[in-house]
Every structure is written in C-alpha cells, then in structure tokens.
C-alpha cells in the first residue's frame with residue numbers, strides 16, 4: 380500500500396476520533412448541518428475532490444431522494460451544501476441575497492489563476508467585486524454599449540457563414556462546434572481588445588485560455604492540502620505557473636496596446652473634440668484601464684487585468700457556444716420545430732433581398748425566444764451555479780449553514796422539475812408561449828419573483844451577461860437557420876448524451892449536413 384495512503388488513513392482516523400469525542404463532550408446548541416453521508420475527514424474530501432461536478436450529480440440526486448432538497452457533502456476542508464429545490468434557491472439567493480452572495484475563500488491554485496480573486500466571479504462579496512461588476516454591467520453590458528458592437532456581430536456572422544458554406548461545399552458532414560466556438564471567440568476578443576485580430580493571434584489567445592480550462596480537474600487536486608500537494612505533485616504546480624505565465628505573455632501586450640492607444644488619443648485630442656469619435660467602440664480592456672477601484676488601491680495591476688479579461692473571454696464564449704450547439708442539435712433532431720422557426724423568420728424578414736435576420740427583427744420573433752429559453756432550460760450550460768458562500772454563520776431551513784463552506788445550487792435539477800415542467804426532458808418551446816401562441820412576455824429569466832429555472836443563476840450574483848448572451852443566441856440561431864437547412868449528417872444520429880467540460884457539452888458533437896435555404 381502506498382505511504383501517502385497510510386498517512387491519509389491515519390490522519391483521518393485521528394480526526395474522526397476527535398470529532399466523535401467533541402460530539403460526546405460538547406453537545407452543540409446550534410441546529411445541525413444539512414444531512415448527508417458520514418464525514419470521513421481527508422479521505423472523504425480526497426475522494427470527492429477528485430470528482431467533477433457531473434460525477435457528483437447522480438450521487439447528489441440519490442442523496443436528495445434520501446435526505447431531502449438540501450444536503451451536505453464532505454468536499455474539501457469545509458462542508459459543501461447542495462440545494463436542489465427552486466423555492467429554497469429563491470429564499471437563499473433572492474430573499475436572503477445579502478447573506479448568500481459571497482464566494483468561498485479561494486483555494487491556493489485558484490488564487491493563482493484568478494490573480495488573488497481579482498475578477499468578478501471569484502471576488503468576495505465586497506467593494507472590489509462591486510467595482511468590477513459595476514464596470515462590466517455599465518461600461519460593456521448597458522444596452523447602448525451592446526448596440527455599439529452590432530457591426531462586430533455582423534462581421535462575425537459573415538465569418539461563420541462563410542466557413543460553414545465552404546465546408547458544406549466540400550463535405551456532407553460538418554462538425555459545427557469548432558466553427559461556433561471560433562466565431563464566438565472572435566466576437567468576445569473584439570469586445571475585449573477592440574480589434575479584429577489576425578487568425579494567429581486569435582488562435583494564440585484561444586490556446587492559453589483553453590489549456591487552463593481543460594486542466595481544471597488536474598489543478599483542483601493541488602487545492603487539497605497544498606503544502607503536501609507541493610511535495611507530491613511538484614510538476615503540476617510548475618505546469619500551473621507556466622500556464623498562467625503563458626496567458627500573461629499573450630494578453631499583457633494586447634492590454635498595453637490599448638493603453639498606448641489611449642495615451643495617443645489623449646495627447647492628440649483637444650478639449651472640444653470627442654476622443655473616441657470615429658474609433659472602434661470602447662472595449663473591455665479600456666474600461667479596466669480606466670477603472671478606479673478604491674483610495675487604497677486605485678488601479679488594477681496588469682496581472683489582475685489579465686485575470687479579468689480572461690474571465691470575460693471564457694464566460695462569454697464557452698457558455699454561449701455550448702448553448703448554441705444544444706439548441707441547434709434540438710432543431711436538427713426535431714425538423715418540425717426548425718420548420719416552425721423558419722416560418723416565423725419568413726413572416727418577419729421574408730420580403731427582403733438579403734439573407735440577414737437583423738437585430739431589430741429579433742423582438743418580433745416570439746417562437747425564436749421560446750426555442751432559446753427551452754434550450755437553456757433543457758440543457759443549461761452549467762448544471763450548477765458557481766459555488767456561493769454565506770457572509771456569516773446562519774440558520775437556513777432549520778439547518779446551520781457555516782460561513783466557512785460552499786453553498787451550491789443545482790441548476791439542471793430545477794429546470795427539470797416535473798412539478799413545474801410537464802414532460803421536463805422533452806424539447807417543447809411551446810411551453811414558453813401563451814394560449815394564443817404568442818410569446819409569454821411574463822417569463823422572468825432572472826427569477827426575481829419566483830424561480831422556475833435559473834440557467835443564469837439568480838439574485839446579486841446572477842450572470843451579468845445574460846442580456847448579451849440572449850442576444851447572441853437569438854441572433855446566431857436565427858441567422859444560421861435562415862441561411863441553411865439543417866439535417867443530421869447521413870451516418871450520424873443526434874445523440875443528446877452529456878459530458879462535463881468547462882460547461883456540460885454534447886458527448887458526441889453535433890455533425891450535420893447543410894444546404895442553402897433558398
């Protein structure tokens with residue numbers, strides 16, 4: 380038996396004995412933690428830390444069936460609580476949002492990746508988070524800012540259509556995911572750095588970003604008892620530091636270019652002229668350069684800007700690409716739904732010569748919106764929101780929720796709840812239409828009054844990019860369906876099995892046959 384295993388077992392037994400003694404000697408007056416399997420220190424943590432969220436999902440499902448909608452798992456050194464029920468999620472995230480909006484203290488490896496919690500998703504609920512989130516929301520995701528990128532969306536759409544057209548001429552079977560990912564990435568890179576970068580630069584950024592994402596399970600293990608993991612896995616630590624350095628080497632020059640462009644602009648503009656006149660729209664890197672954090676720390680450091688840009692690229696690309704692929708897969712699998720969508724598009728844009736569905740057309744397309752919502756309900760790109768934490772020890776639903784620990788919310792379970800959704804595993808966009816077949820204007824994806832599904836989360840930590848994401852999904856789905864007839868490739872069935880990567884993606888990527896829609 381390996382030495383490290385014997386050491387782990389011995390330490391675990393000591394801790395178990397100590398916990399047992401403390402329970403005997405010190406009966407606690409506070410309510411218990413939510414129920415769950417017996418906590419075996421270290422070994423339990425070690426076993427669960429090695430599992431991805433998708434491996435945990437079936438375990439959690441059976442625990443919820445046994446113990447109820449809120450359970451505890453021994454992951455890491457503090458309890459991890461999992462909430463599967465939508466009303467409890469609403470109670471926590473919306474009604475008690477101030478308490479439930481923190482993030483767990485970042486683990487050592489994650490601290491390196493997120494530049495010590497200097498990005499929105501990992502920052503603690505406090506002034507840095509508020510400043511970063513407000514900057515993204517108002518400077519990039521305000522409707523007028525989103526509109527300023529409409530020509531970039533058109534450009535990326537043309538790139539995507541050209542690539543698909545060229546593939547469809549030479550092959551009867553196209554794997555679409557790579558094209559979708561490339562297109563979304565080009566768009567987010569443009570929004571982040573304000574430039575149409577050449578293919579080589581885009582590929583370089585994509586490479587450094589992707590490498591960190593796909594290594595997440597390997598990196599996770601470094602978080603377990605870091606002093607020991609440094610001795611057990613020295614190569615992995617080195618690899619992690621190298622990956623973070625490579626990311627900085629690619630992204631810092633782009634930030635410096637924006638800084639220089641800003642200085643040049645300021646030095647040539649006179650007081651009466653608008654320094655941005657005739658220039659590309661303000662990009663995310665510009666907003667980070669301008670951002671004032673606080674008196675003690677007025678500006679972000681370069682490595683912190685890298686972490687924020689990296690978050691922007693990942694958050695905006697992978698989630699949207701994943702949702703796009705799932706939605707298209709369902710339109711291929713269900714030709715009658717595809718046909719109904721084409722019918723709606725034809726009614727809105729039919730008389731026009733060009734084959735573009737414009738952004739201003741989208742609001743007239745109730746069925747398109749229903750298709751997108753159904754895609755996000757049936758296949759949420761994340762089956763869990765990011766782990767939350769409470770800002771103080773609290774009692775919730777008669778259980779203790781300790782400050783040190785993580786609170787997780789099971790997004791997919793809520794969207795598949797048979798008490799809310801009839802035939803929840805079926806793809807039926809009609810469920811989002813009212814009895815007259817019109818769009819249900821009242822469906823509230825933010826869950827502020829009631830949560831029925833929460834693909835973007837809910838409450839103060841809800842995805843700030845949901846409006847942009849909905850626009851991207853509607854614009855690209857409408858145009859892809861309007862330009863091509865989508866059928867399964869002759870030797871491929873559409874297989875809706877899932878696998879967890881950064882998001883939950885199709886295990887067998889969608890392979891299609893495309894022909895022009897005349």
Ligand code: HEM
Pocket residue numbers: 499500501512515690691694695696698699702759760761763764765766834835836837839840841842843844845847848
């Ligand atoms: C279909 C597309 C998307 C989905 C399904 C999605 C989903 C989510 C979810 C579930 C969360 C976690 C919420 C929580 O922890 O409670 C989140 C957080 C976040 N998302 Fe998105 N997202 C999408 C697109 C975007 C886009 C386009 C952006 C920006 C360009 C973005 C930026 C963020 C950020 C910065 C956070 C962290 C928020 C915080 O911690 O305060 N997301 N997203």
